[in-house]
Amino acid sequence: MLALQVGMALVEIRIDRKEWTKECILGDMIIHRPFGGGSPFPLRLCTLELPFMDNINNVSSIPTGSYSAKVRTDGSKGWRLELIVPGRSNIQIHSGNIPSDVRGCILVGTRRGGKNSVRASQLAIGLLRNEAEQKNPNPEIRVTVFDVHSAEACSNGRIR
């Protein structure tokens, strides 16, 4: 997970999909701190995506895999990440709480809400931004999505 490139930080974001419901997939987002960041622990956040339905536009989450991502700050929606996903467009990691907030994107929160929601999404985006831009305002970002059939998502329920 830890990776460095000459002259540019490589930020690696890992998403472990852990819980599948009818309405969504809940998971953990783990961002390892390439420079230590004053803490030995990775930053952990919660994610919410639509169920996977053959990668169909608007109705499906993206397939598992590794994607490069770019920062967007344009418009009124604030800081967010856009993923380069073959066959899909405008797939982003952004703020939001429930499945109806997304059409293929990935929502992030600091903890889970009920069965199908995440909470404190704006805070989570702020934390993700701090982490991504910690040492370099122009980091190279890679997001890798895994299916992990093992434990409850966001089980720690807190930020380290």
Next chain:
Amino acid sequence: MYLRLLFILAILALPNPVQADVAATDKGYFSEIELKAKSFSEPRRDLLLNFIHYLQTGKAKDADAYIRALKSYAPTNGQPKLSFSIFEGDFDLCHIENGACTRGLGELTEKYLVPRLKDGDKKALELLFIHTSLVTSDGAETENLESLLKRMKIPSRFKSFFDSLRRSDPLFARFPNRWM
């Protein structure tokens, strides 16, 4: 007669009020998009140039030019829909600073098209309906479009107008029913 001619000339010399509304800070970004568009292949180039021209002028004839372009590239049965993001904008159209997208086509759409929709401008509404009927969207683009339709109650406020369009042109039948 001479006075009337002078009056007409004076009116013509005035700046177009819609064009004058394009902020100086946006003109540079419009030019940047135009420059990028020239390296794109069709139909994206044609659609993009027509669309941003209409955003800047607000004239019905320019909306018609975009609508004509959309229809000329409209897929026939069995072909995938056109892909052209206007409510978020593709990343390659962004103005980039320090590697991040700091300006996108979506904010120009929000600034110049959305107020026309809000005012019930029939040509802007026709453009929105035909765009949404013929172009596929995904991710943040769809989220922005849905937010706009909901925020302005467009499907219910302009239902009779949409129904009249649908009766006059079968292409409008491709407008996704879930938004009506």
